[in-house]
Amino acid sequence: MLAVPAPAPDDRTGAGWAFEVKWDGVRCVVGTTGDGTVRLSARAGTDTTARYPELAPLGARLRGRDADLDGEVVVLDESGRPDFGLLQRRMGVGDPRRAAALARTWPVRLVLFDIMRLDGRSLLRVPYEERRGLLTGLGLGDGPHWSVPSHLAGRGGQAWQTTLDHGYEGVVAKRLSSPYTPGVRSPDWRKTRHLVTLDVVLGGWSEGRGGLGGLPGSVLVGVPEETGLRYAGAVGSGLSGDERRELARYFSVLARDTSPFAGPVDVAAPHWAEPRLVAEITFSGWTASGLVRQSVWHRLRPDLTRLD
Template sequence: MTLPLIPPMLATPGKLPPTAQDARWAYETKQDGQRAVVYLPGDGSVLLRARSGEDITAAYPELRPLGGTLGATRAILDGEILALDEQGRADFQLLQGRMGLAHAPERAARRAAQVPVHLVLFDVMHLAGSLLALPYSRRRTRLEELGLAGSHWSTPSAVVGHGAEALRATREHGLEGVVCKRLDSPYEPGVRSRYWIKIRNMRSEDVIVGGWLPGRGRLTGLPGAVLVGQRDDAGRLRYVGGVGTGWSEAERTELAALLRAAETGVCPFDPVPSASSAHWVLPRLVGEVAYSTRTRAGLLRQPSWLRLRRDLTPEESAADIPGEPA
């Protein structure tokens, strides 16, 4: 028998469960990596499939020994592939250099020696038979009983209850957030389920608008995204990313008028970012954006517009750019 193909269960963005229901939930650290379903057919081999269903096994040769850890027991596991920085935290930018190499095994092997990955396991959907209908709490117990811990994989524990404390701990340690999982929830393949709730720790900072990209479709004639920057210690406006979400239709229309009034033919960023269709503006509009973290180059990840800071001038906005390379 071949193992069944099981697409991963997905979490829904939301908030912490009410305090009165806290004990009905488990809390896991939200990982910033590549989701992977792990197929162990019991013959010593391993098959890794991405969320899309793509076979990504060859991209991560250091995970092949996992195939022999359960002997002849057939299993399907759920997890996340991470690349860790020097502090042991997941760094998605590091991982990007490993992703996409499933069809280039020689390059994958070289990259594995330079940037090894770590697989975090958090669920089991099949173990000598389907476990999909079992509640999360029982699946978790079965997973932990497997004792899967090695140089390139582990099974971190989940915290039952104490959701507020768990979320606060991820913030204090600079982690992405938490995933809340109902203890009685079945595994719902391919479903974005309310049984799993993801909460991302978001930061906010002031930025200076230096340009915009035209919208398409229903946004034709309006900005599809604004290009934003922050002043470095030398006073240069350094590009930190493009922001394309967070506005209502009325706010986007208002912003379009402000951008057109500030249009100029000179790019205010130093250095000039790669944006062939950009319209440059005088750097006089200040906005507040939310974002999850920064890349090593100082770019904002997953930025979203919060508000226009009419109370601030560009000179009054925050200036320092963490992670700015020399």
């Protein structure tokens, strides 16, 4: 079952809703017939059991229970927050030795939040609130590599603020009375991301393709630090044609031969610019290497010339 992008209900309208953390990972269905083994499946149905050997002990905890569980695989950073960049190092690795080695360095955690079948009984028509109770009743607790986080019923404002304060990606709101509809993006589940606004310095650009030839396909942005201007990523989404042409005119005047960034910039054929322009972007978080994730251009800040 999939969620639709939509504003989350607030405290005034959220009486019939439950609120969960929006995890920055990949969906995973856990299937077991109760014999102590588990089969992990990706959203597309691909068998991913071999990728995450550290989840095998979950089978012993489910021994004797015939179940299908829904959840998300994540990798936590040093602060305990999901980091999709770290998870990417685990995805697609099916070789048992390689997967076992990666599990020691970047162990995954399986966050379980729904159940679709239990002891031969389909739960697809059972309301979310009751399914949640059955999931909790399995007694999986907080295992070495899995957990069943709690949800907040009717407290959308608290869920929003708590996930924002703790640096999570956002909130998923689920109607308490909703059935489980596999493969359907249902309005009974709503996902809302937190977006962070940031002022950045423009230090260059990379040329666009096709009709954007000669114009910025993306701008190279940085954040001032004590050691200099730290490269923070390339931003291209959200730029209009007029803005690209305007930036091209500015960059033609501000062109320089060397990078203004203090560290390396992994961009093919960059064009450098004097770091005098400031722009406002939105993004969903930082990667492990310090780059902005899911960044979107908002506007140029002509009222600012540097962030020093």
